[in-house]
Amino acid sequence: xxxxxxxxxxxxxxxxxxxxxxxxxYRSASLPKTSGELSMSGLQSxxxxxxxxxxxxxxYARSAHDAYFALGVxxxxxxxxxxxxxRRIAAGRVAEVLGPKAADTDRFLRTLGVRRNAQAIVQxxxxxxxxxxxxxxxxxxxYLEQRSxxxxxxxxxxxxxxxxPWEAADSIAWMTMMAWDLxxxxxxxxxxxxxxxxxxxxxxxxFLPPYPGDAALHTQDYTGLYRSLAGxxxxxxxxxxxxxxxxxxxxxxxxWVLGGARxxxxxxxxxxxxxxxxxxxxxxxxxxxxxxxxNVIGATLPGLPAVIIGRTDRIAxxxxxxxxxxxxxxxxxxNPENPSQYRTPEGWANFEQRTETIRIxxxxxxxxxxxxxxxxxxxxxxxxLADRAPMDARSHVMAFAWTALRPDDLSFQASLRxxxxxxxxxxxxxxxDFGAPQQNVVYADVAGNIGFVAPARVPIRxxxxxxxxxxxxxxxxxxxxxxxxxPFDELPRQYNPMSQQIVTANQKVVGPAxxxxxxxxxxxxxRANRIAAMLEGAPLHDMDSFAGIQKDVVSLAARELLPLxxxxxxxxxxxxxxxxxxxxxxxxxxxxxxxxLIYNAWLRELSRQLFEKPLGEALMKDFWELxxxxxPTVNAMRTMDAGNLWCSGSQxxxxxxxxxDVLSDSLEAALADLHRRYGEQxxxxxxxxxxEALSEHRPFSKVPSLARYFEIRLPSPGDTYTVNxxxxxxxxxxxxYTNHHAASLRALYDLSNLENSRFMHSTGQSxxxxxPLYSNFAxxxxxxxxxxxxTVRGEVEKEQIGTLSLRP
Numbered sequence: 001x002x003x004x005x006x007x008x009x010x011x012x013x014x015x016x017x018x019x020x021x022x023x024x025x026y027r028s029a030s031l032p033k034t035s036g037e038l039s040m041s042g043l044q045s046x047x048x049x050x051x052x053x054x055x056x057x058x059x060y061a062r063s064a065h066d067a068y069f070a071l072g073v074x075x076x077x078x079x080x081x082x083x084x085x086x087r088r089i090a091a092g093r094v095a096e097v098l099g100p101k102a103a104d105t106d107r108f109l110r111t112l113g114v115r116r117n118a119q120a121i122v123q124x125x126x127x128x129x130x131x132x133x134x135x136x137x138x139x140x141x142x143y144l145e146q147r148s149x150x151x152x153x154x155x156x157x158x159x160x161x162x163x164x165p166w167e168a169a170d171s172i173a174w175m176t177m178m179a180w181d182l183x184x185x186x187x188x189x190x191x192x193x194x195x196x197x198x199x200x201x202x203x204x205x206x207f208l209p210p211y212p213g214d215a216a217l218h219t220q221d222y223t224g225l226y227r228s229l230a231g232x233x234x235x236x237x238x239x240x241x242x243x244x245x246x247x248x249x250x251x252x253x254x255x256w257v258l259g260g261a262r263x264x265x266x267x268x269x270x271x272x273x274x275x276x277x278x279x280x281x282x283x284x285x286x287x288x289x290x291x292x293x294x295n296v297i298g299a300t301l302p303g304l305p306a307v308i309i310g311r312t313d314r315i316a317x318x319x320x321x322x323x324x325x326x327x328x329x330x331x332x333x334x335n336p337e338n339p340s341q342y343r344t345p346e347g348w349a350n351f352e353q354r355t356e357t358i359r360i361x362x363x364x365x366x367x368x369x370x371x372x373x374x375x376x377x378x379x380x381x382x383x384x385l386a387d388r389a390p391m392d393a394r395s396h397v398m399a400f401a402w403t404a405l406r407p408d409d410l411s412f413q414a415s416l417r418x419x420x421x422x423x424x425x426x427x428x429x430x431x432x433d434f435g436a437p438q439q440n441v442v443y444a445d446v447a448g449n450i451g452f453v454a455p456a457r458v459p460i461r462x463x464x465x466x467x468x469x470x471x472x473x474x475x476x477x478x479x480x481x482x483x484x485x486x487p488f489d490e491l492p493r494q495y496n497p498m499s500q501q502i503v504t505a506n507q508k509v510v511g512p513a514x515x516x517x518x519x520x521x522x523x524x525x526x527r528a529n530r531i532a533a534m535l536e537g538a539p540l541h542d543m544d545s546f547a548g549i550q551k552d553v554v555s556l557a558a559r560e561l562l563p564l565x566x567x568x569x570x571x572x573x574x575x576x577x578x579x580x581x582x583x584x585x586x587x588x589x590x591x592x593x594x595x596x597l598i599y600n601a602w603l604r605e606l607s608r609q610l611f612e613k614p615l616g617e618a619l620m621k622d623f624w625e626l627x628x629x630x631x632p633t634v635n636a637m638r639t640m641d642a643g644n645l646w647c648s649g650s651q652x653x654x655x656x657x658x659x660x661d662v663l664s665d666s667l668e669a670a671l672a673d674l675h676r677r678y679g680e681q682x683x684x685x686x687x688x689x690x691x692e693a694l695s696e697h698r699p700f701s702k703v704p705s706l707a708r709y710f711e712i713r714l715p716s717p718g719d720t721y722t723v724n725x726x727x728x729x730x731x732x733x734x735x736x737y738t739n740h741h742a743a744s745l746r747a748l749y750d751l752s753n754l755e756n757s758r759f760m761h762s763t764g765q766s767x768x769x770x771x772p773l774y775s776n777f778a779x780x781x782x783x784x785x786x787x788x789x790x791t792v793r794g795e796v797e798k799e800q801i802g803t804l805s806l807r808p
Contacts, residue, residue: 027770029149032077035802040142042135043069043808053799054787055765055773058288058297065135067291068305070806072139072166075285079302079767081154082281083140084163085698086303089244090173091115092358097160098699099361104382108243110356111370111382112405114180118172120407129413133168136305140166152768157706158699174303175412179404180244181276182437185327185469186400187626188521190236192471193329194622196223198615206645207611207632210520211508217520220466225474229331232380232396236329239382252506252523253320254550254723254743256531257442257450259500264542265752268444271546272309272318273743275725280695280712281767281774284309284745286759288791289419296419297791299745299761306415309747311757313791314422315445316749320504322438322454322492325468325519326403328482330375330475331396342373342397343476349374375399375475399475401482403457404436411435414455424449424495431455432488438518440492440504444751452502454492454509457485461517468517486516503531505723524631526556526721534723543756546748549723551784557630557721558587558599564637565602568663575667577682578602589726591688591717598685600719600737601674604730606666607633609657610646624730628720637663688715690737691726693782695763712763712775714782718742724784746784755795758786 034051045062047070052058057074061067075083088094092109094102109115122130144163151162195204201221210216253274260266276283288297289307298310309319335341341348351371358366371378380398403409410433417430427443431453438456443449459469459482467473473480492510494502506523534549535541562582570576578598585595607629612620623629636646640659647659671682678685693716700706716739718726726739745761762781766773777787790796797803 026150030152030768031149031766031771032074034804037805037807038073038146039807040069040073040139040146041808042138042142043806045808047806049074049804049806050793050796051801051804052790052796053801054286054776055801056286056288056787058791058793058796059290060793061289061291064291064294065131066806067289067294068132068135069139069142071287071289071300071305072136072141073143073806074287075300075302076140076143076166078765078773079281079285080163081152082698082767083166083302084155084160086174086177087166087170090118090170090177092356095358095360097158097361100363103358103360103366105244106358107366107368108239108379108382110358110368111377111379112400113370113372113377114176114405115169115173117405117407117409118169118176121172121409121412122168124408125410125413129410129416130168132305132416133171133412136171137166137168153770154700171304172412174301176404176409176436177244178301179411179436182321182323183327183402183404184626185325185519185521186329186402189327189329189469189471191623191626192222193226194237194619195615196226196471198619199223203614203645206635208627209631209635211522212525214508214520217468217470218466219468219470222467222471226472229396232331232398236380236398239379252323252527252725254505254527254531254725255318255320255440255442256501256503256505256535256549257318257444257452258535258541259450259496260448260751262500262535262541263752264540265750267446267448267750267752268450269541269543269546269751270316270318270442270444270450270749271550271747272320272442273550273746274309274319274321275727275741276744277741278693278695278739278744278762280697280701280710280763280769282695282744282761282763282777284761285765286761286787288796290791290793294420295791297789298747298759302767304412304415306412307419308415309745310419311749311754311789312419312421313754315427315443316751316754316757317418317427317444318442318747318749320440320442321506322440322456322509323506323519323521323523324438324454324456324458325517325521326436326438326456326458328375328401328459328469328480329472330373330399330401330480331472332373332375332378332399332475334395334397336395339394344374345476345478351378371397373399373475375401375481376405398472402436403459403485406435406457409435409457423447424451427451428453440506440509442502442504444749446751446754448751449496450500450502451495452493452504455488456491458491458516458518460484460486468520470520490516492518501532501535503528503535505531524557524721527723527725530554530556530723543748543750543758547758547784547786550743550746550748552723553589553717553719554723555587555589555719555721558589558596558719561603561630561634561637562587562599564634565599565606565663565667567637567640567660568667569660571664571668572671574671574682575664578667578671581682589687589691589717589719589722591686591691591715593687594682594685596687596719597674597678597690597737598670598682600687600728601670602667603629603633604736605670605673606662607730609662609666609669610636614646614654621731628727629730630721686715687737688717691716691718691728691739693726693739693742693762695778696740710769712778714778716742716782743781746781746786747789748786749789755788755790755792757789759789760784760786 414433505528507525507528697710
């Protein structure tokens with residue numbers, strides 16, 4: 001080798017070694033300190049943080065103040081970027097670090113005023129709740145002040161500044177955003193408003209059918225009203241496109257509890273698995289807090305000083321979404337002679353107005369004029385409107401009412417007090433403060449009691465309200481105003497029922513005699529029915545049988561539709577082969593089978609051929625995202641004759657195809673698409689390969705060169721309607737079967753020995769992708785495995801990775 005080449009090779013090798021050494025240093029230095037001592041001002045007494053081998057911190061403190069302080073420290077150690085993004089989302093300040101693409105979402109959240117309302121909520125909390133928030137914030141901030149290593153990689157790659165001090169309102173604002181994720185009636189109202197531009201009431205009611213066994217809720221025929229307001233509708237379509245994702249069908253949860261008479265141990269068993277969007281890192285962070293009067297373990301939210309789902313040493317609880325209607329849209333008429341006023345039942349009133357400054361990385365600041373009415377913020381003004389906006393967009397706007405946007409929302413206070421509850425009475429007293437979103441909270445205690453309550457602030461709608469929150473209402477008509485809220489003691493509740501069994505899976509939780517209106521948009525009861533059947537299928541249950549239920553992937557929805565699909569007349573050999581395969585399939589959405597993929601692809605294409613022409617392509621795609629197409633498709637296929645609204649074969653003004661032709665054509669189209677995506681051999685197709693569970697990273701899942709390093713993908717079973725849920729987004733043509741919403745965590749509680757309880761979430765404890773604890777849960781989560789939920793220090797220390805002592 002020539003001298004110059006030798007020198008160059010040595011230089012390159014030295015450079016590579018330097019880069020490798022720098023990477024190894026950065027990796028080590030960016031990970032948290034988990035052993036030794038840290039001195040921190042603000043602590044009242046020493047605290048020990050024992051991390052078990054899975055990275056779960058067990059905080060042993062001498063006061064609740066110090067326990068919350070230490071939780072702030074460990075959250076910041078392990079999830080700093082997640083906390084920073086969460087508070088920026090809630091405050092509408094993402095564009096400051098991510099640039100113009102985030103500006104529209106910032107505008108929407110500034111319009112809602114989530115962070116402003118959080119500041120007001122903090123002032124209305126009880127002293128102990130404010131003290132917990134302040135202790136937690138102090139712990140976060142002492143860590144930020146004393147942090148010596150580099151920030152997590154996201155700060156480096158985005159150029160984001162070091163985090164500003166954490167504030168109590170940051171915690172409350174993120175709790176409001178969690179309520180947003182579980183409240184979506186506004187989007188369903190908008191969907192009905194948009195459908196009214198295309199369909200008559202008969203078709204709308206067929207497309208959005210009532211809950212099984214219920215009659216369609218009687219409303220006025222609103223199609224004429226909304227067709228005259230196309231400009232407002234178009235504004236709201238744009239707003240809904242940039243609003244943070246909220247509840248979609250499939251984002252539900254399961255929980256159930258059995259009394260001791262139904263368990264092998266003679267004590268209650270409780271299960272819970274909340275279904276939410278999959279993220280990397282996971283939404284949840286496991287932690288254990290131990291202090292005098294406080295011993296609680298379970299799932300925390302980074303940014304909040306409370307265990308949201310978990311157990312004390314006396315009780316356990318689990319949450320599912322009730323999905324009550326706690327949001328309404330109101331059409332507000334603008335005074336033609338004074339655009340700063342809107343119409344009320346008493347005459348014209350002034351809009352509340354303020355100006356928000358949106359800072360955008362790399363661009364000038366933007367001034368946003370925000371208006372609000374007596375109902376809430378004007379969301380149809382959340383985007384800049386062009387001067388050529390249609391006249392009705394200037395004469396009417398849409399205001400948004402939501403129970404979580406109130407300064408007297410005390411939901412955090414409820415969570416905090418739930419962590420100290422020792423029995424049913426204390427449990428109920430804690431849930432009285434819960435405001436939003438309404439949750440089905442199942443309960444069990446070591447004394448053998450089980451129960452359920454659905455706490456929240458749920459609006460009372462007047463008897464003469466002929467829209468019932470299903471569609472936007474005229475804001476100047478008093479009959480559509482909320483008439484207070486359902487009293488707590490009249491909310492759904494059970495205690496030690498004779499059946500010794502309570503199951504909630506977002507199904508209808510009240511009977512026909514219940515006096516109040518909660519919603520008419522309950523989730524279909526497939527999961528609830530499957531859970532109940534499996535519970536009733538064995539005389540006694542234990543933790544392993546409960547685990548088997550959480551792992552179950554039989555889709556009752558598929559079993560309902562398969563006989564209707566069997567009416568098809570295949571046009572090809574491959575069509576006949578597919579139909580034969582489905583004929584021998586039991587509806588189990590197993591990752592290793594081809595039938596679930598054929599079924600889901602056929603359902604997607606069938607729904608397109610049935611509904612896309614009357615809806616239009618854009619609205620069809622939005623429906624795929626918001627709702628599941630199963631129920632309208634089942635309804636359409638049940639009547640394959642002249643009475644069918646979608647495929648009767650009639651020759652009216654708009655000739656309809658024959659239903660049997662739609663079935664066969666959609667099957668052939670689905671198979672052709674599967675061949676294109678997954679190869680020619682049908683026997684090699686696998687549901688799990690198409691149905692990867694995707695834990696998305698903010699923001700790097702949107703950056704192809706970085707996504708592979710930060711997001712987590714694994715083949716997974718299930719579908720929208722299985723107990724082991726896995727909802728895909730049919731709108732995503734590039735990956736229509738990818739699993740985006742699933743069991744964000746699973747937990748099982750044994751009230752005969754609470755130390756025998758188990759849990760698991762979807763990624764790992766660390767939010768740093770360089771950590772071995774970033775994705776170490778993921779495969780076990782897919783497999784529906786569990787971690788022990790221990791609190792006894794001696795047992796925890798047997799398998800620890802380190803003890804960090806925090807000293808005043």
